[in-house]
Amino acid sequence: MLWNTSRLLAVATLCAAGAAAAQDAYPSRPLRIVIGFPPGGAADTIARIYGDALAKELKQTVLIDNRPGAGTTIAADFAAKSPPDGYTLYIGGASLMGGDNALYKKLRYTPADFMPVTQLTTAPLLLVAGKTAGIRNVAELLQKARQQPGSLNYSSSGNGVITHLAGVHFAKLAGVTMTHVPYKGGAQSAQAVAAGDAQVSFATPASVQPMIDAGKAVPLAVTSARRSPVMPNYPTIAEAGVPGYSLSNWYGLFAPAGTPQPVVDRLFAASARVLADPTLQKQLAGRGEEAAPSRSQAEFKAFAAHEGKLDVELIAQSGAKID
Known part of the structure; x- marks a missing residue:
């Protein structure tokens, strides 16, 4: 059966409307935040403080998924290959933006597989x-x-x-x-x-x-x-x-590349609100961390790229290589 132009346009309009409605309803089910470290460290602590606050803000359960090993690359690979729908997110730092690829020869992801959302924290070591x-x-x-x-x-x-x-x-x-x-x-x-x-x-x-x-x-x-x-x-x-x-350490929120922009915007806005909360800031400060939300997604993207370049330079100085 042949479809005329008007019917094709009508179907396309309905599909677009359906996608927009799905994004407007985001999130409609629990979210997962993946980190590359076991429980007890800084990334885990930050993820749980932030995740609890984000769950209240979005009115959805936020699960912390610890996937340690291979210098966080196991977790990053899992997050990079996850559906780009905003339901699997990743908390990482400068190594994600180039250092991992400088250190490991056989990774299946690059910085292009991630969409920087916002910086979360900063702290000296x-x-x-x-x-x-x-x-x-x-x-x-x-x-x-x-x-x-x-x-x-x-x-x-x-x-x-x-x-x-x-x-x-x-x-x-x-x-x-x-x-x-x-x-x-x-x-x-x-x-x-x-x-x-x-x-x-x-x-x-x-x-x-x-x-x-x-x-x-x-x-x-x-x-x-x-x-x-x-x-x-x-x-x-x-x-x-x-x-x-x-030298300072920082953590940021990343989504798989291709995540719809309205979903990223929702995550950015929700993160800005929870990171501005004095109670959360006090929780982080008690662990030596300072809340550091980005002023825009574009600012964080540029910052993450710059920090990634510095990370690559330090790895080169170290001479470290992992097969």
């Missing part, structure tokens, strides 16, 4: 030492590292992630040699310091704070260029003895 390491400040760390090159272990939450690259950056600027010991997440990395398996760590505040509170880890300095407003009593690494050192 916290340089800490284990209680039994006999290191009370950055000067003592530098002294030990210079007297015994390679004998100090620093733990991280994985090869090529920011907690690893922070150590690479530190060693290069300070002119010291330390041994990198990667773990599968921030909680395990912090536990290694507490147990004495690693002497120091460049850790996310959320992952290492329990060890500090328990007296098993000693905070030495923050990695940002300026003192953190949520941790004002800690000196910066630059002022404590390594001039020029500056």
Whole structure:
């Protein structure tokens, strides 16, 4: 049967109207937020605080899906291949925007497979030492590292992630040699310091704070260029003895490429509202994180691309490669 032009236009109009109606109703079922770390670390903590608030804002259940391993690439690959309908989202950082591809040879995704939605948080890393390491400040760390090159272990939450690259950056600027010991997440990395398996760590505040509170880890300095407003009593690494050192960690919300723009707009607006809530900001601050919503999706897209480029440069400095 032949269809005339008017009937085709009518069908197209109905389809478009149906798609628009579906987007207007978004979300109509539970959402899933995927992260590449196990429970207990900074990404998990942020995801749960943000997810609880987003669930109330959107009036839908928000599930946190922990998929640790391979430096977050298992989780990122899953998110990249998920339907672009706004129901599977990803919380990640600079590595997603180029670092993963610089580090791993056989990834099945690139930055183009993701749509940046908004930045969620920012925070310096916290340089800490284990209680039994006999290191009370950055000067003592530098002294030990210079007297015994390679004998100090620093733990991280994985090869090529920011907690690893922070150590690479530190060693290069300070002119010291330390041994990198990667773990599968921030909680395990912090536990290694507490147990004495690693002497120091460049850790996310959320992952290492329990060890500090328990007296098993000693905070030495923050990695940002300026003192953190949520941790004002800690000196910066630059002022404590390594001039020029500056590195901060951030997390953002990403959707699979091809997610309808009205859905992305809904997520952006909802995120802006929950991140402006003083209660949520206080929850994040208690874990060393600062709410940092983007002013627009375009701003976050540009920021994420810039940070991704810096991440690639640090990976090149580290010489790290994973097959």
